[in-house]
Amino acid sequence: MSARWTTPDQVAAQVRRRWADGSLLRAYAAGEPFPRVEVPLRGPRPSEIGDDLEEVRGWAARLDAGRRDDARYTLEWTTVGGRHFGRNQVPAxxxxxxxxxxxxxxxxxDDVRRFASILALVAPVAPVEAWVVANPHKALxxxxQWPALLAxxxxxxxxxxxxxxxxxxxAPGVDTKLAERHxxxxxxxxxxxxxxxxxxxxLGLRGKPELVRLRPSPELVGLPQSLTELAVRAEELAALELRPTTALVVENEISYLSVPVPPGGVVLWGKGFEVDRVGRLLWLAEVDVRYWGDLDTHGFAILDRFRAWLPQARSVLMDRQTLLGHRDRWGVEERPARPLLSRLTAEEHELYDDLVxxxxxxxxxxEQERLDWDWVEERLGA
Structure with missing residues (x-):
């Protein structure tokens, strides 16, 4: 049989596209008439019929058998032929x-029966029913899980x-893990x-508390001198009347733990893009704040975001000299950021553009944890 001639599987493929995009199930759920599907059949040209009449008849027989007595599709036939090989009926x-x-x-x-059961279950809840009808395959x-999801x-x-x-x-049959999983x-x-x-x-539900970790100087007024590190709920820390003389915000946890705390100041863990928690601390508004992040596109994006809260923040160890001085320790950034950053200094923006x-x-x-530690201490001290 010619590879160009339509097979029963290819007829099914035409219908399957409407199943895959959900349109058949959406129409079925809405009670709409079936959207008739007509598939023109590619078959032998009249000139090919005489070459191998048995092959042509076999092709037609397979299509005819595939309809399963019209249970799967019906066929329209046409007459082709001529004086050389007679007239023949072929499916068109x-x-x-x-x-x-x-x-x-x-x-x-079986899938349709399951979908009908889902529809019957969610029918009393209009918003859920509307979503199921609009997203039949997601519902399937x-x-x-639908009894638990509905609850x-x-x-x-x-x-x-x-x-x-x-x-x-x-809710009946529901626990936290199920709610989180779905x-x-x-x-x-x-x-x-x-x-x-x-x-x-x-939804107006309570989330896991946002904690800010910080290492205060013993001279910092407002905290017991015996505390070397705290993890405090962000809103509670913001309410404290702390007056550090300087603050260093560090992106990486181990670097945060390693740097010396400036006299009368505080070191805070920025924790990457969670730096907003630190930026919202009102008692930092009038403080000399330095920010140390990774020397990559995301590091500068975080710095730019941090300055939306604290415009006075200065970057440290995020300069061209530091980058070029550690060429042997460079890595590859898997998914570089490329946003337009409006809060960088001219020097920072030039280096960011070079990276982008x-x-x-x-x-x-x-990465900041790859910097030579003598280099770090010298510049932080300066």
């Missing part, structure tokens, strides 16, 4: 005109703005962001 078009035909052709009857992917949805919807922890969820589905049902923090914040455009090498980065 396959037509799928009913849901049952499509389910049989694709072998998805969690088919076994979780109801509890979360009823407790919007309650300030409770997710751990307190008491957070993105629940977020879509509830119309809130799917990120962990955005989910809780939008690979002028110094392919995705160059220098």
């Amino acid at each position: 078009r396959a037509i799928v005109s009913a849901y049952e035909q499509a389910w049989g052709l694709l072998g998805v009857a 992917a969690v088919a076994e 979780a949805y109801s509890w979360l919807d009823e407790h919007r703005g309650s300030g409770r922890y997710l751990r307190e969820i008491s 957070r993105r589905t629940l977020a879509a049902l509830l119309g809130v962001p799917g990120t962990a923090s955005g989910f809780l914040e939008a 455009t690979d002028r110094l090498g392919d995705r160059v980065r220098l």
Whole structure:
């Protein structure tokens, strides 16, 4: 048989595209008439029929058998031929005109039954039903979980703005792990962001406390001299009346633990893009603040973000001399950042642009923990 001639599998492929994009199930759920699918069949040209009539008849027979007595599709036939080999009936078009035909052709009857069960379960809850109809394959992917998901949805919807922890969820058959595992589905049902923090914040639930770690100088007024390090809830730390003379914010944890604390000052762990927690500390607004991050595109992006809170912040050990002085310790930044940064100094922006455009090498980065420690101490002391 010619490779160009349509097979029953190719007929099914035409219908499968509508199954895969969800349009068949959406129409089925909405009670709409079946969207008729007509597939023109590529078959032998009249000039080819006489070359091997048996092959042509075999092709037509396979298409005819594939319809399974019209349970999968029907065929329209046309007459071809002439005086050399007689007139013959060959299939010209396959037509799928009913849901049952499509389910049989694709072998998805069991999936459709599961989908119908899901629809029956969620029908009393209009927002959930609307999401299931709009996202049939996503709904099927969690088919076994719908009783619990529906219970979780109801509890979360009823407790919007309650300030409770997710751990307190008491819906039947639901525990914290299930809610967290299916957070993105629940977020879509509830119309809130799917990120962990955005989910809780939008629902008015309480999240895990944000802690800020800091190492105070013994001379720092407002804290016991015996404390060498604290981890404090961000809002509680912001409420303290601390008056450090200087502050050093460090991106990397081990570097944060290693640097000396300036007299009368404080060292804080910025923790990468979580630096906003430090930036919101109001008692840093009038303090000489230095920031030390990685020498890569993300390090400068974090510095730029930090200055949105504390414009007076100065960078340290994030200069061209430090980068070029440690060429043998360069690494490769897997996914460089490329945003436009408006809060960098001219020198910082020039170096950032060199990193973004690979002028110094392919995705160059220098992690702060790779800096020579004598170099670090000398410049921090200065």
